[in-house]
Amino acid sequence: MTTAHPVSEIVHIIGAGLAGSEAAWQAAEAGCCVVLHEMRPARMTEAHRTDRFAELVCSNSFRSDDAVNNAVGLLHAEMRRLHSLIMRAADANQVPAGGALAVDREGFSATVTSALNEHPNVEIRRGEIQGLPPTDWSNVIVATGPLTSAPLADAIRRLTDENALAFFDAIAPIVHKDTIDMSVAWFQSRYDKAGPGGTGADYLNCPMTKEQYDAFVEALLAGEKTDFKDWETNTPYFDGCLPIEVMAERGRETLRHGPMKPVGLTNPHDPKTKPHAIVQLRQDNKLGTLYNMVGFQTKLKHGIQQQIFRTIPGLEKAEFARFGGLHRNTFLNSPKLLDPQLRLRAEPRLRFAGQMTGCEGYVESAGIGLIAGLSAAANARGASLAPPPATTALGALLGHITGGHIETIEPGNRSFQPMNINFGLFPPLAVPPTKKTNGSRLRGNQKTVAKKQAISARALADLDCWISDHLRVPAAA
Numbered sequence: 001m002t003t004a005h006p007v008s009e010i011v012h013i014i015g016a017g018l019a020g021s022e023a024a025w026q027a028a029e030a031g032c033c034v035v036l037h038e039m040r041p042a043r044m045t046e047a048h049r050t051d052r053f054a055e056l057v058c059s060n061s062f063r064s065d066d067a068v069n070n071a072v073g074l075l076h077a078e079m080r081r082l083h084s085l086i087m088r089a090a091d092a093n094q095v096p097a098g099g100a101l102a103v104d105r106e107g108f109s110a111t112v113t114s115a116l117n118e119h120p121n122v123e124i125r126r127g128e129i130q131g132l133p134p135t136d137w138s139n140v141i142v143a144t145g146p147l148t149s150a151p152l153a154d155a156i157r158r159l160t161d162e163n164a165l166a167f168f169d170a171i172a173p174i175v176h177k178d179t180i181d182m183s184v185a186w187f188q189s190r191y192d193k194a195g196p197g198g199t200g201a202d203y204l205n206c207p208m209t210k211e212q213y214d215a216f217v218e219a220l221l222a223g224e225k226t227d228f229k230d231w232e233t234n235t236p237y238f239d240g241c242l243p244i245e246v247m248a249e250r251g252r253e254t255l256r257h258g259p260m261k262p263v264g265l266t267n268p269h270d271p272k273t274k275p276h277a278i279v280q281l282r283q284d285n286k287l288g289t290l291y292n293m294v295g296f297q298t299k300l301k302h303g304i305q306q307q308i309f310r311t312i313p314g315l316e317k318a319e320f321a322r323f324g325g326l327h328r329n330t331f332l333n334s335p336k337l338l339d340p341q342l343r344l345r346a347e348p349r350l351r352f353a354g355q356m357t358g359c360e361g362y363v364e365s366a367g368i369g370l371i372a373g374l375s376a377a378a379n380a381r382g383a384s385l386a387p388p389p390a391t392t393a394l395g396a397l398l399g400h401i402t403g404g405h406i407e408t409i410e411p412g413n414r415s416f417q418p419m420n421i422n423f424g425l426f427p428p429l430a431v432p433p434t435k436k437t438n439g440s441r442l443r444g445n446q447k448t449v450a451k452k453q454a455i456s457a458r459a460l461a462d463l464d465c466w467i468s469d470h471l472r473v474p475a476a477a
């Protein structure tokens with residue numbers, strides 16, 4: 001990247017994981033002096049095994065590398081255009097994995113570590129930051145990840161509030177709205193209650209007969225689950241949000257008295273028949289493209305989730321933007337707490353990046369690190385960086401974290417939960433494609449494919465404009 005004018009203000013980055021390493025690289029390349037603080041090896045997390053930067057704690061895959069048809073592949077492409085260190089190291093250490101980008105994990109982390117060690121603008125300090133950073137650190141990026149050490153996490157929680165920092169995620173599956181069969185489902189809030197900010201018809205409802213419900217409960221009980229790691233079992237998720245399969249284990253009727261209760265709702269497609277149980281979905285993003293399955297946090301394996309949830313009437317053809325899950329995690333209620341530049345509204349010298357902001361996955365964490373690094377560098381120069389357009393993968397993810405998600409309208413478990421990049425986060429196309437290049441009409445799945453391809457092409461074109469307008473660096477091919 002072409003280096004901008006040098007700046008004197010130091011950018012302190014806490015955590016040299018996927019996000020912190022990328023943020024440090026971007027800020028250093030932009031001419032800032034960067035101090036990168038990493039607690040390993042003196043203090044390890046429960047999942048990291050080495051002292052290297054950007055250690056991959058589990059899978060060695062960066063998922064699909066298809067920038068035309070897949071949202072994470074598009075994110076790869078955008079990050080390459082912004083000269084991402086994480087993408088450069090991944091490309092240099094690629095191992096065969098079909099259409100996916102998988103890496104030799106040792107080589108990958110070694111490449112990132114040496115690039116930062118050797119960068120003249122980066123100073124590495126090994127040591128745990130055990131509370132809020134000193135007040136004379138005026139430009140800080142906190143990128144300490146899902147396993148942020150306890151003293152720092154406690155300090156952040158005290159600075160925000162009790163409910164603003166979660167230590168466990170409880171992820172309900174999310175469905176692309178345009179794949180829900182509206183000849184079966186219908187919009188209605190229970191007892192038509194409008195509630196704060198609601199209309200009285202805020203939920204999508206899917207009705208079940210007794211036979212369908214019984215078969216569904218059987219499938220939940222039989223379905224294969226993922227295990228908790230030993231160190232996850234003590235985390236206090238049990239208080240608030242039981243997985244649906246655990247509720248099902250407590251008795252055949254438990255779900256019908258919980259998230260699947262059929263009361264206060266009338267099916268307009270068949271008003272005389274009272275459903276035995278009802279699955280509700282609630283709008284998840286302001287664009288209205290994504291709906292989450294209310295109360296359906298689960299530890300069922302992803303393949304089984306798709307199989308079981310597609311037996312729900314109305315969801316037979318559902319496409320999932322996110323599957324359910326429960327993990328030890330550390331993440332902020334970012335839509336409420338962070339400004340569009342990822343700064344804590346209550347203390348803007350602190351910027352957050354990576355999984356702590358509520359994104360999910362290696363690539364997404366690095367992507368948010370990239371934007372945080374560029375924004376911190378702009379601030380260090382006394383300027384500010386406009387966020388990437390919402391039509392780009394980086395902008396769509398950033399937008400979701402800093403405001404695109406819709407807060408739940410009833411009390412209970414916090415509704416903002418970690419999210420991977422997916423096409424449901426992008427604004428719809430002004431004119432969706434209807435014809436092939438030869439003029440014949442697109443049919444069935446061809447329309448979905450063409451739509452994704454048009455969203456991807458729009459994203460890369462808009463990113464190039466943003467780069468030339470705001471970063472003054474030539475875009476990489």
Ligand SMILES: Cc1cc2nc3c(=O)[nH]c(=O)nc-3n(C[C@H](O)[C@H](O)[C@H](O)COP(=O)(O)OP(=O)(O)OC[C@H]3O[C@@H](n4cnc5c(N)ncnc54)[C@H](O)[C@@H]3O)c2cc1C
Nearest residue numbers: 015017018019039058059129144145149354355361362365
């Ligand atoms: C067990 C587990 C398995 C996972 N598996 C996958 C997977 O297969 N695929 C996937 O895409 N994602 C996976 N994830 C999610 C993954 O962790 C994130 O996607 C990604 O690593 C997050 O990047 P990050 O930079 O936010 O955090 P990290 O990469 O975890 O980096 C945070 C860094 O901060 C350091 N740190 C923490 N506290 C302090 C402190 N107080 N002072 C100084 N340094 C500190 C840590 O040592 C670490 O180096 C997994 C997460 C966990 C916990």
